Amino acid sequence: MSAYAFPPAVEALITQFAKLPGVGRKSAVRLAFCVLGWPDGQAEAFAGAVLDAKHGIGLCPVCHNLTDQSPCALCAEERRDHALICVVAEPRDVAAIERTREFTGVYHVLHGVISPSAAKSPDELTISDLIRRVDAGGVREVILATNPDTEGDTTALYIARLLRPFGVTVTRLAYGMPIGGHLEFTDEITLLRALEGRRTI
C-alpha cells in the first residue's frame, strides 16, 4: 500500500496555515478543510485580502505606522497637534490609543521593544528616526506609550535618556493599566485614564 497523504494542494494549504502564530498541525488541518468548504468567491476574497494587504500597505515615512498613503492619514491630518508625539511599540497600539478618541497628537511606531530575550537591539527599532524628528524641532512633548512591562519600561527609559538633550517634555502613560497588561487589549476608559495621568520621567 503506498503511503497516503492529502492531495498536494491540500497539504500545501495545511503547511501554509501551520506557519501562522499559534496554529499547529491539527489546527492547520481544521482551517484548511474549512477553507476547502467555502464557496469559491469566499476563498478568493480571502486570498485577495492577503495579497492586497501585502502589496497595498507600506510604512509611513514619518511615523512608521502601517499606511496605504504617504505620509499616513494621521500624519497628514492638519488639525492634529504635531508637537505631541505618542511613541508606541506596534501599529496595532495606534488603533488602541485612537479608540480613546481623546488623543490629538501624532504617533511614532517603534516596531518592537528592546528585548534581550528576543535579541532585539535599539538599532532594529525606529528610535534613531524618532530622535531625528525631535531634533528637527517643533516637538513639545513625547509620550512613551510602550507596554508597562519590563521590556516596555526598559525601552521607555532608553528613549527618555536619548531625548534628554533636546529639552522636550518626555512622559510615560500613567500606570492606570494593569501591570503586565497589553495596550492592545486594554479598554478605552482605562487607556483614557492612563493618558490623562501621564507624568514626566
Place this chain on the structure above:
Amino acid sequence: MSAYAFPPAVEALITQFAKLPGVGRKSAVRLAFCVLGWPDGQAEAFAGAVLDAKHGIGLCPVCHNLTDQSPCALCAEERRDHALICVVAEPRDVAAIERTREFTGVYHVLHGVISPSAAKSPDELTISDLIRRVDAGGVREVILATNPDTEGDTTALYIARLLRPFGVTVTRLAYGMPIGGHLEFTDEITLLRALEGRRTI
C-alpha cells in the same frame, strides 16, 4: 478627530481571518499583523495555496474524497480491495485510517453525519451514492467508521439498516477508540486495534 481605523486593506484582511473557525476579532488582528510582517514571497505562497486548493481540488465521483484527479488516487489503485469499503464522515478521516498502513480497501466519504442539532439530514450526505455502489455489486464488506459518538452511531445504524437488503457484511470499528473521541485525533495503534476488532452489526 476623525475616527481612526486600520487602513482598509488591513481591515479587510482582519475580516477575512475572523471568518475562520475559532478565530475571533483579536486573534484575527494578530494573524493579520503576522501576515503583514511576512516577506512578500511568503504572503504570496499563502494566498496561492488557498487558491490552488480551491481550484485544483474536487471530489472523487466514486468515493467523494477530496482529490486532484478523477477518480481519486485511492479508488484508482488496482491493488486495493475494492470489495471492502470503509465509510467515514470526513475526508480527513481517510487520512487517519491510511496512517495505520493496514487497511487495504477503498473508502466512501459521507461529508458529515446525521445530526438533529446541525439539522443535517441523510439526504445531505452521500448515503444514496453508497447504496448505489453496493447495489452495483462486487462489494463484500462495508465498514462503518463514523466517530463513536451519538451522531456517528446514529449514522452508522441508519446506513446499516439501508444496507441489510443487499446481503453484504456490515461492520463497525471496534470500540478500541475512546468513547466521544475523534478519528482524526486517534493514534495509529488505537485505530489499528479498532480496525482489527471490527464486528458485524
